[in-house]
Amino acid sequence: MKISRIQLFPIATPRETGIANQHVIVRLEAGDSHVGWGEMSDLSHVPMYQFDIPELERMLNELLRGRDARNIAQIEDDLIRFFPDEGHMYSRSGLVRQGIDLALHDLNARALGVPVYQLLGGKLRDRMRVCYPIFRMRSVEEVEPNLQRVEEKLTQGFDLIRVYVGANLEADELFLKKFTERFHGRVEIKSLDFSNLLDWRRVAMALERFDDLCDYMLVESGAPRNDIEGLAQLRRRSRRPLSEHVLHIHHGWQLLSAGAVDILNVSPYLLGGLRASLRLIALAEAARASVLIGTTQELSLGTAAVAHLAAAARVLDYPGDNTGPQLYTADVVKAPVQYVNSHLLVPEGPGLGVEVDEDRLQAMTAGAQWTFGTDLAGVLDRTPKERPSARRGDSLQG
Structure with missing residues (x-):
């Protein structure tokens, strides 16, 4: 079951607290018709750099296209070499590996008709x-x-x-x-x-x-x-x-x-x-x-x-x-x-065990945008800019 294509979909999802967070949804195709879905979760953290999505997608396709999707161990080993541990709380490398890992598990379990567990x-x-x-x-x-x-x-x-x-x-x-x-x-x-x-x-x-x-x-x-x-x-x-x-x-x-x-x-x-x-x-x-x-x-x-x-x-x-x-x-x-x-x-x-709504995914990708601006306290605290402390001029020292 050879991997044929990987697609990345950046989205922004609002929270009930009034802010929105960015994620990247992974679609992985293999074999004749098998599809698996993964997620690079919540990129709206310090450090405030984001993926170059087209370049990351190109790199992942170059690295994984033609590989056996069933050999998760080998793929994981290669991903660790190309996206090594960064040693901090919001490692972008960890998120890349997570997205592919989840998509591979989803794809393989769906091919077998069983839950991932x-x-x-x-x-x-x-x-x-x-x-x-x-x-x-x-x-x-x-x-x-x-x-x-x-x-x-x-x-x-x-x-x-x-x-x-x-x-x-x-x-x-x-x-x-x-x-x-x-x-x-x-x-x-x-x-x-x-x-x-x-x-x-x-x-x-x-x-x-x-x-x-x-x-x-x-x-x-x-x-x-x-x-x-x-x-x-x-x-x-x-x-x-x-x-x-x-x-x-x-x-x-x-x-x-x-x-x-x-x-x-x-x-x-x-x-x-x-x-x-x-x-x-x-x-x-x-x-x-x-x-x-x-x-x-x-x-x-x-x-x-x-x-x-x-x-x-x-x-x-x-x-x-x-x-x-x-x-x-x-x-x-x-x-x-x-x-x-x-x-x-x-x-x-x-x-x-969950089904992606691809029409909704496309619509959310088209509307994705950053919402935190340069409010460092908001990024750290996951709170909106209209919070009471922001109106007063808050401090990061507490």
């Missing part, structure tokens, strides 16, 4: 608990709208949230205090996510204040990126387990061997797809560490892939973050992935 070894679970994100607040005026959002999502069945903190501790404290008063016993907090904004000492001091205000499962990204010693210092002092995003397999080994984390945050968009993610999960199992599946907030294609990864993962101790299809107001599939009571259901159809 069968290619990963089978299914251990049919759903994964997930949380809804409450984005970072830079002013106290943003507290009440976020509490209202929690109430809205609870009526839709989401009783688990993740709270981004660290930019404005006064706003964080007010939100957590009012959250406990309003939602205690009805909604849980999966994590307080510092997003590598603060050094470990400031995180430790903040947690002392937060611990009196609310209950939560874990702490995420509690030191600047690549400060493994800082994470280890925080872990020795924290009353809750620590999680960090894994950038590549050696980074995972560094985090574990340094005693810096309890939980590996494993994300296909960072690592380059499903096969790479399974290797990190095996690493965690060998170290008797825990695993959660992270996100950059994928569309339904990428989220379906995460669901299949969760189905096959031997270690999956904590809820995931994969609620992108609940955030976006438009998608490229005919029917999105399904959520029930804060759980992402594993699709049971062939391939990834």
Whole structure:
């Protein structure tokens, strides 16, 4: 089953919070009539450079056309050589590998008439608990709208949230205090996510204040990126387990061997797809560490892939973050992935289990554009430019 063509479709999808994010949808053709779909998820991050889509498409066709689509291992090996790990949070190389990896798994599973999780070894679970994100607040005026959002999502069945903190501790404290008063016993907090904004000492001091205000499962990204010693210092002092995003397999080994984390945050968009993610999960199992599946907030294609990864993962101790299809107001599939009571259901159809609407895809590609401008706080916080703190002139220092 030889690969005959790869097409890339850049799109922009609005969020219910008022911003739009860019993605690249991958269409891979092989054999007589086989098609697989993948996704390079959420490119709207710092660093603010974008793909040269025609050139990337030309390069991928030159590299992969004529190759056996069933030999995913060989293709992955070559992609790692041409698109190596970049060692930072929003690696464009990882996204390229993710897009091809998902398309190959979708194509091969569809050719066999089975769900992708069968290619990963089978299914251990049919759903994964997930949380809804409450984005970072830079002013106290943003507290009440976020509490209202929690109430809205609870009526839709989401009783688990993740709270981004660290930019404005006064706003964080007010939100957590009012959250406990309003939602205690009805909604849980999966994590307080510092997003590598603060050094470990400031995180430790903040947690002392937060611990009196609310209950939560874990702490995420509690030191600047690549400060493994800082994470280890925080872990020795924290009353809750620590999680960090894994950038590549050696980074995972560094985090574990340094005693810096309890939980590996494993994300296909960072690592380059499903096969790479399974290797990190095996690493965690060998170290008797825990695993959660992270996100950059994928569309339904990428989220379906995460669901299949969760189905096959031997270690999956904590809820995931994969609620992108609940955030976006438009998608490229005919029917999105399904959520029930804060759980992402594993699709049971062939391939990834979601069907791309090609007419909608073409229309979204024609209308794709960048929406963040040069508002750095908006890019970092995933919030729109009309937020209250932006009207006052916000600071990146918190």
